[in-house]
Amino acid sequence: MDMMNDLIHPEGPNAKTYAPIIESRGVVARTRALIAKARAAGCRVGFVRVGFSPDYVQCPPNSPVFSAARERGLFKLGGWGTEVYAPLEPRPDDLDIVKHRVSPFYGTSLQPTLSALGTKRLFLTGVSTNGVVHTGVREGHDRDYACVVVEDCCAGASEEEHRNAIFCMQRFAKIQTVDEVSFAD
Template sequence: MATNAILLVMDMMNDLVHPEGAGANTYAARCRERGVYEATKTAIARARSAGIRVGFVRVGFSPDYRECPPSSPVFSKARENGLFKLGTWGTEVYADFAPQEGDADIVKHRVSPFYGTALEPLLRAQSIERLILTGVSTNGVVSAAIREGHDRGYACVMLEDCCAGATDEEHAHALSGLKRYATVTTAADYAL
């Protein structure tokens, strides 16, 4: 591949965005209302046709939840509710986005896609300089990726129509702060 960019599709997995997943009433509803599913498919198709790498970031824990922080307000209920268990349907990427052989698969145990993951070694090994970011939630993984990516020297691009918060207010609040650290555009308009 001749590009120095990667499109990261983050936490777009069944537990969160599938219409029958645990997030059906929150993230799946926002994704449907905002057109996130179609925009994300557009972003992936444009990246693939331009030779831009595609990677998927998923939150997940071992079946015994050994990596799950019990005091986390975000993850403390995962074990109790059987969410984010690796090797299950819930942690698979939503089928509409169809990961392909060779796509990066980054598993994380926290909100950040960088913390304790293989993401940065992958980016450095592939000479990636630009992160094109999508996913749920805008105020969670997308925000963390943009802020940490910025601080690590990456040019960050947020595809706003490929992101959602649990509420429209969460999305809007996150977006207002992220414009300082990233170029904000859409799936149809981002520079290849």
């Protein structure tokens, strides 16, 4: 989730925040490995991206998270910034969920899509651990999904934020690494 150019690309506008941590943790390589593992098991892969129309009508003006998006030209749908980071190799048949808030569920097509697919379990990854991943786990839990956080495919703005979010999420989700994940059960 939110593995897009505006947030994680080494030349993107948030490179100083996330790129060093993503690089040091090997998040992109591990996420690629997880995606390959999921596809080999016949699982559906989906990407969740934050984005706003060019006039930013969906952008909440009072949000501490998104209030600067308009001024900085961030998260504009249809542009390079909201594209999934190319090394993750999204495919045309992957799910593409666009959100306008931190939550991957709020005001999106995620819930009806998962219901239509008969989904029972979610494997959550992305940036940031304490933002979209944490919110996705809590909301997924409350929608009766079994949630698995793939810890080594997540990053926060700091290691402390990441660790704190993982600690909080263990009440609502199983915490695993790419090597521990099994799509068989």
